[in-house]
Amino acid sequence: MRQAGHVLGWAPGKVPTAHPDSLSWPLAPGTDLVLQLHLLPGDEPVPVRPQVGLYYAKTPATVEPVAVVLNSLTIDIPAGATAHVVRDRYRLPVAVDLLSVYPHAHYLARQVEATATLPDGSERTLIRIDDWDYNWQDEYRYLQPLHLPAGTEVEMRYTYDNSAANPRNPHHPPQSVRFGPKATDEMAQLMMQVLTARSGDRDVLTQNLVLKATRDEIVGYQARVRSDPSDHVSRTALAARYLQVGSVEAALAELREAIQLAPQFPDAQYNLGAALLARGAKTDAIAAYRRAIELNADYAEAHNNLGVVLESMGDRATAVTHYERAIHIQPHQAGAHYNLANVRLADGAVADAVAHYRQALASEPAHAEARAKLADALTRLGQRGEAVAEYRRALDLNPRLGSALVDFAWLLATAPESTLRNTVEALALARRAMQVVGADHPAVLDTLAAAYASDGRFPLAIETARRAAARAGALPEFEPRAAQIEQRLRLYMAHQLYRMPD
Incomplete structure (x- = not known):
């Protein structure tokens, strides 16, 4: 997991890493800590007793790192291949100081290498492991941060051995191995913790990385669909990513295929509603959202989105029923609380609006618009001192x-x-x-x-x-x-x- 630029996870061999207080991880009030374990069933019961140690800083964090991730979601290693190479590249849009690197792969990896090519053409080796061992993985921190100017191209190059000669190969005889979360699948990932050289560049970098991650997922789902054209789940997920980058027509094409393959799949109908809405076809979008709800009456996101479209078309009463239904299904549904709060505020039910804005923020503390709206509502109630604090938080966020x-x-x-x-x-x-x-x-x-x-x-x-x-x-x-x-x-x-x- 990557939270606020921190790599929070454990793999075999990883040891605790000490960070200076300036790099501490802020925990907002009400934060839920969730421990996710990757486990497989065995023949006999095995006690599982995970422990998590939290060490508190004496002073607040003064800097906020960013996690830059290189990876490949299209891994497909033929059986018998002795030197299969997987690459990923990323050009830094801003200057950064590299603090650490954390490579990750599974049993078939033999060599892990990452380099940085600077704008002047010079190359720096970031990490190189010539005998990768899945059971000894760790984060590697530099004694001194490595400065990488804007325009630097970072590349990972992982080499895999899927032959019988690899003693760590989990398959006997070797078989084709693709990307996946199981240890018997493969992964290629390099997580880098960086600080932007200028504080104002952090948003530029994070927004660029979101775009990269979406494009990586598009390529990954495209590979899955090529491998199995009948995979309606991957087609739907691919369509959702197309929507994120504004490729509405490509999304619609995938969704029509997914619905033809699986007419009872509610996620395809839900994403079809989003695609039709992006095209401006509100009436058709309403029909798609209603169909998703017919297939899954407890589809909270579909209720919320249907409410948004209905409200935009003037049917506020029906929209409210869908917002309330979404909240009944998922009491912590931030979007539904926010939308219902906006209706209540417009109707003059300011205290009720405040309650729903607070519920939205309890689930999504970084919702800048909800904080600004809460401040507006507090101002109307005469609670101007608290409103000032909420406006400041909203503008800190955006x-x-x-x-x-x-x-x-x-x-x-x-x-x-x-x-x-x-x-x-x-x-x-x-x-x-x-x-x-x-x-x-x-x-x-x-x-x-x-x-x-x-x-x-x-x-x-x-x-x-x-x-x-x-x-x-x-x-x-x-x-x-x-x-x-x-x-x-x-x-x-x-x-x-x-x-x-x-």
């Missing part, structure tokens, strides 16, 4: 979340409590919102005007409020706000501040 930038700036500029107002920060947030949301957006201009007024800069407040009123008046959806902006403009012209109602 510094470019437009709604949080605008609403937090508004709160800091117009809060009745002097202890909460922060004009300097409100102005900074409003200017960031101009970059993210738009320099001519009525809400952004209205917020910026309030911040200028709070800072005593009334000429700028008046000028900005006039621009906000003009923009709001030109957009039908902002007509109600245009009248409110005009009221605030009159206050600024009288050198009076606007304060949100207490």
Whole structure:
């Protein structure tokens, strides 16, 4: 498992690894620790007594590493092959400092090697093991971090011996071996723990790695489908990955094949709904989600997604029933709690909305939008101090979340409590919102005007409020706000501040 850039797992031979406090692993309140074991049935009962040791840092982490993973999901080693090579490459989009490497393979691997080719053409060996032993695996940490500039190409090259001459070969006689989780299958993986050279580059790297992982899975599922065209499960999984990269038509083609092969497979219908929705065919998407629910009445994700589509088409009452059904099936379904909270907030049931936002965040603490919405709801309830904390958490999670930038700036500029107002920060947030949301957006201009007024800069407040009123008046959806902006403009012209109602 890889959590926040840490490799959390055990394989034969691995010993405990000591990390400095600066690299400690933060555990948020309410975190569930799940131990997953890979076991196979045997002839006799065997006691299993796993133990996990947690060692606490004296000081909080100051840096957050990233796990860069090279692997191959298309391994297919012919029987008798003595030097079958498996490769994977990755070009670093940003500069990093490499802290450790952790290679992983099974019994047929004989040589494990990883190199880095720098932009100047020079090559560095990251690790080389000439006699790989499945029973002695470990993470290897460098005495000093190895700096790898942006544009460095990292490559793994694993060599496998699937012949009878390999004493560790689990198959007698040798047989074709493919990728898989069992020890008698094979794997090729290299996990690298890195720190980005610039803190702002972490998001760039993680987003690029998500794309790489999705593409790796696409190639892997394509190989499975080629091997077994009747594998409807792999076709469905392949379609889901196609959707992740925006290949809607390719996804639809795979799903139609999967449904033809297995008409009663609910996952295919569920993903068909997502693909049709991506194409804009809402009515057909509803039919697909309903079919998935017919096949599996307890399909919580299908209920939630069906609710989203129904709500977008104006059928909020039926949408709510599906959100509630999803929560009944899976009480910790973050998406359904979030969607139901949005409906409750729009209906004015603010306290109920707060309860559902909190439920969503209990299951998904990194849900930035839910934190921003919770802050909005808390503000409406007058719990502005807690709202400030939630806005900060939301923007820590997503510094470019437009709604949080605008609403937090508004709160800091117009809060009745002097202890909460922060004009300097409100102005900074409003200017960031101009970059993210738009320099001519009525809400952004209205917020910026309030911040200028709070800072005593009334000429700028008046000028900005006039621009906000003009923009709001030109957009039908902002007509109600245009009248409110005009009221605030009159206050600024009288050198009076606007304060949100207490």
